[in-house]
Amino acid sequence: MAASDEQVRAGIEAYVRLVGEGTAEEVVALFADGATVEDPVGADALSTREQLQEFYGGVCSMDRRTSMVEAKVVAGQAAFLFELVTTVGDATYTVRPIDVMTFDDDGRITSMRAFWGTDDMVAG
Amino acid sequence: MAASDEQVRAGIEAYVRLVGEGTAEEVVALFADGATVEDPVGADALSTREQLQEFYGGVCSMDRRTSMVEAKVVAGQAAFLFELVTTVGDATYTVRPIDVMTFDDDGRITSMRAFWGTDDMVAG
Known part of the structure; x- marks a missing residue:
């Protein structure tokens, strides 16, 4: 049993929102x-x-915001491009990863793989 | 041995270009x-x-064009968002998949997984 596409879409939207706030x-x-x-x-x-707690603790300790750019949900799986902007003093750093996720039949994430390179981080 | 990020970038750019023309x-x-x-x-x-020949034969028989939208290359692997616009008579159909690819150390594609749903296809 896979998650429904509706569960997956809700899951990735919650993920991007919570990673941001x-x-x-x-x-x-x-x-x-x-x-x-x-x-x-x-x-x-x-x-x-x-x-996971330590990893997201680091992310969530930053002054940051996120937005979903473009999401693809199919067969209970997802790949999506999103934007993470962090602020350190007067500087902002933007990275736009493509995350690939699988889900269980309760709609919880079972794996996450984030495609981005340090070359993709833009300071502004 | 993984492909270099340069090989992978060249591979995905060639892929998007050749799928289009x-x-x-x-x-x-x-x-x-x-x-x-x-x-x-x-x-x-x-x-x-x-x-593969039959699958891409179907794609390449269409009146179509492609463009790379945003690509992420890391650790010899890639995920990228691209656009495929097909024309049938007066109608155009646009789909923007996110493809995930792995490569061998010669820079050849060893796996491709395309994330898109029929909901993602836009007629215009």
Whole structure:
């Protein structure tokens, strides 16, 4: 049983919104137990609750905002381009990853792989 | 050994260009032997030369054009958003898939997965 496309769409929209304005706890609650996070692609995959909490704790400690740019949902899976803008003092840094996600039949994320390179980060 | 990011970038740019203006033979030549094509995600994966030739033969028989919208290359892998516009008589149909690709160390595609749904196709 796969998640429905409606569940997946709700899941990725919640993810982008919470990565932009939520707490690490709220983001991590979107993931199933044992879910893997490979961010960026090529990095060792994180898989424990503690690892996810630490990773999103770092993200959520920043002054930041996010927006969904373009999302594709098919067969209970998703790939989506989104934008993350972080502010440090007077500087802003923009990165637009493409995330690929799978879901369980409760609509929780079972894997996330983030495609972006340091070349993709734009300072402005 | 993975492909270099430069090889991968050249590979995906050639792919988008040839899907838009090349022959099926030229597109299929970008793939390694035994490469898999899952288009859209959720469909049975194609894996033989004959299957790829038939699939891209269908694409390349259409009046069409393509453009790369936004590409992410990391760790010898890629995810990219591109646009395919097909023309049938007076009608045009636009679809913007997100393709995810892996490569061998010769820069040939070893797998392709295309994220798009029929909901994503826009007639105009």
